[in-house]
Amino acid sequence: MRESICVNTNKVEFASRWGFILAAMGSAVGLGNIWRFTFMAGENGGGAFIFFYFLFIVFFGIPCLMAMIVIGRRGGRSPAGSTQALAVAEGKSPNWKFLGWIAISVAFLALTFFSVVAGWVLAYIPRSLVGAFDNISGEQSNQLFADVQASVFGMTFWHGVFMLITMFIVARGIQQGVEKTVKVMMPALFIALLILVIYAAVTGNFSEAFTFMFKPDFSKVNSDTVLLALGQAFFSLSVGGGGIIAYGAYLDKQASIPRVALSIAGANVSVDMLAGMAIFPIVFAYSLEPASGPGLLFVTLPVAFGQMPGGIIVGTLFLLLVLFAALSTSISMLESVVSRLIERENSKRLHMTLLAGGLVWLIGLGSVFSHNIWSDFTPLGFIEILEGATIFRLIDFFVVNNLILFSAFLITIFVGWVMSEEATRDELGMGNNLAYRSWRFVMRYLAPGAILLISLVTIIAY
Numbered sequence: 001m002r003e004s005i006c007v008n009t010n011k012v013e014f015a016s017r018w019g020f021i022l023a024a025m026g027s028a029v030g031l032g033n034i035w036r037f038t039f040m041a042g043e044n045g046g047g048a049f050i051f052f053y054f055l056f057i058v059f060f061g062i063p064c065l066m067a068m069i070v071i072g073r074r075g076g077r078s079p080a081g082s083t084q085a086l087a088v089a090e091g092k093s094p095n096w097k098f099l100g101w102i103a104i105s106v107a108f109l110a111l112t113f114f115s116v117v118a119g120w121v122l123a124y125i126p127r128s129l130v131g132a133f134d135n136i137s138g139e140q141s142n143q144l145f146a147d148v149q150a151s152v153f154g155m156t157f158w159h160g161v162f163m164l165i166t167m168f169i170v171a172r173g174i175q176q177g178v179e180k181t182v183k184v185m186m187p188a189l190f191i192a193l194l195i196l197v198i199y200a201a202v203t204g205n206f207s208e209a210f211t212f213m214f215k216p217d218f219s220k221v222n223s224d225t226v227l228l229a230l231g232q233a234f235f236s237l238s239v240g241g242g243g244i245i246a247y248g249a250y251l252d253k254q255a256s257i258p259r260v261a262l263s264i265a266g267a268n269v270s271v272d273m274l275a276g277m278a279i280f281p282i283v284f285a286y287s288l289e290p291a292s293g294p295g296l297l298f299v300t301l302p303v304a305f306g307q308m309p310g311g312i313i314v315g316t317l318f319l320l321l322v323l324f325a326a327l328s329t330s331i332s333m334l335e336s337v338v339s340r341l342i343e344r345e346n347s348k349r350l351h352m353t354l355l356a357g358g359l360v361w362l363i364g365l366g367s368v369f370s371h372n373i374w375s376d377f378t379p380l381g382f383i384e385i386l387e388g389a390t391i392f393r394l395i396d397f398f399v400v401n402n403l404i405l406f407s408a409f410l411i412t413i414f415v416g417w418v419m420s421e422e423a424t425r426d427e428l429g430m431g432n433n434l435a436y437r438s439w440r441f442v443m444r445y446l447a448p449g450a451i452l453l454i455s456l457v458t459i460i461a462y
Contacts, residue, residue: 019182019183021260021263022182023182023247023328024069024244024332025186025268029186029189029268030325030328030329031114031118031325032232032235032329033268033275034271034275035297036232036235036236037053037232037272037276038276038279038280038297039297041276041290042283042289042290044225044228045217045220045221045225046213046216046280046290047212047214047215047216047217048217048221048225049229050213050214050216052225052226052230053232054269055229056229057237057265057269059442059446059447060233060239060447061233061236061265062237062261062262062265063439063442063443063447064237064408064443065237065244065264066257066261066428067412067414067415069244069257069260069261070257070419070427072245072251073249073253074086074426074427076249077249078104079099079101079103079242079245079246079339079340080097080098080099080104080344083096083414084100086414086419090418090419090423092418096414099407099410100242102403102406102407102410103240104336104337106403107242107332108336108356108359110235110241111364112360112364112367112395113392113399115159115162115364116364116368117326118162118323118326118327118330119158119159119161119162119368120155120158121323121326122161122162122323123148123155123158124148124302125316125320125323127144128312128316132144133302133303133306133311134312138286138303141299141302142299149371149372151372152369156368159361159368162326162327163357166327166334167334167353169181169331170331170334170335170338170353171349173349181327182328185324185325185327185328188321189271189322189324189325190274192321193271193278194274195314196278196304196314196318197277197278199278199304199314200279200281200282200304201277201281203281203285203304204282204284205284206281208281208284209276212284213280226454227401230405230450230451231404231405234400234408235400236268237264237265237268238329238332239408239411240403240406241332241336241407242333243336245336246335256429257429258435271325279296279301282301297322301315301318302315305318334353334360337356338353341355366391370391370393371390371392375390379391405451405455408447409451412442412443416443416444416448421440
């Protein structure tokens with residue numbers, strides 16, 4: 001017998017439904033779109049990678065996003081608290097709390113390297129203000145990025161500054177910290193991207209960029225491409241992490257979860273396209289390399305800012321808004337950890353925020369040092385697939401291409417097999433119609449099967 005269908009005991013909510021949607025968009029939209037999506041597409045054949053990425057967004061990303069909001073709103077607790085409470089309410093093992101802990105771990109570990117990348121953005125802002133990008137060439141831009149990475153003190157400092165800003169917002173709580181922040185940041189990000197796309201269309205090689213992004217060359221597709229596209233789809237939507245589940249606990253009962261999920265995914269894909277059409281025309285116009293890896297954003301855009309009229313103002317504004325995008329994601333990552341610590345330790349939000357944020361900063365030093373004093377340290381280099389991988393690339397690979405997929409797999413099992421039809425239909429506001437049956441089929445069979453199949457094919461390939 002199930003104890004109760006509704007176990008939501010959370011008393012705090014976003015002040016408005018729009019505030020939740022913007023916060024959830026912020027969790028999904030960030031450096032994962034502007035930084036990671038562009039360099040992943042650049043490294044993996046452009047259109048072919050993007051084709052599979054969109055495919056996974058539609059068929060797996062959106063249904064999984066709905067599932068995570070269902071868990072959060074119905075449980076009304078932290079990710080670990082919600083999965084435990086919901087499992088017990090369904091008469092299942094309380095050990096499902098470990099699913100919540102895995103989702104929290106995804107957010108925590110991702111933030112340790114994510115904060116380092118955001119530190120690069122912070123390091124570029126004062127350089128833009130003093131005109132360091134004026135008439136900069138592609139070669140000079142590469143050298144500038146290398147100099148930023150080589151500075152141990154500089155990277156440590158900016159990594160710390162970013163974490164302090166994130167901690168300040170999270171410590172203020174959902175309504176006063178998170179909601180007020182994203183209501184300003186998210187609209188501003190879209191406006192800035194539109195401005196840069198217009199500039200790229202006028203001055204860059206727009207036609208070649210369009211062909212690169214939207215004309216797939218399937219001869220470049222291998223098992224890596226498919227796995228990386230699936231991992232990017234989940235990472236980009238924050239599927240498998242604890243942020244969306246944590247935010248779901250603050251969503252009012254009247255909100256439509258399917259509409260919210262579609263809004264989040266739509267904003268996410270829009271930013272992907274805007275980012276690609278802002279960056280790749282510049283890449284091709286200045287004969288830069290689209291497969292230049294994680295530094296793509298930091299090598300290409302300074303070239304554009306250095307050539308455009310008013311580049312100091314536009315460049316600084318854009319970097320500030322990329323910083324906002326990073327913050328909108330980092331606060332959701334940290335919130336998922338802090339909400340559990342508050343719940344478990346019954347301590348003040350400020351104390352738990354300082355504890356969690358401090359640990360993120362400390363562990364993140366490994367990613368900082370990966371770009372300078374530990375650049376030759378490849379702890380798992382004896383494994384062929386990880387040959388040459390620094391701590392930074394190891395955490396990225398482990399979280400995005402492994403832990404996120406494992407977490408997403410367990411989320412589909414939990415919502416599809418542990419939670420009852422009655423509970424999920426109630427949260428989704430659906431009867432037993434075709435839309436609901438299709439969603440449940442995806443959760444029970446299609447999504448977990450696809451995750452397993454793609455993962456196994458990739459393992460066999462190696």
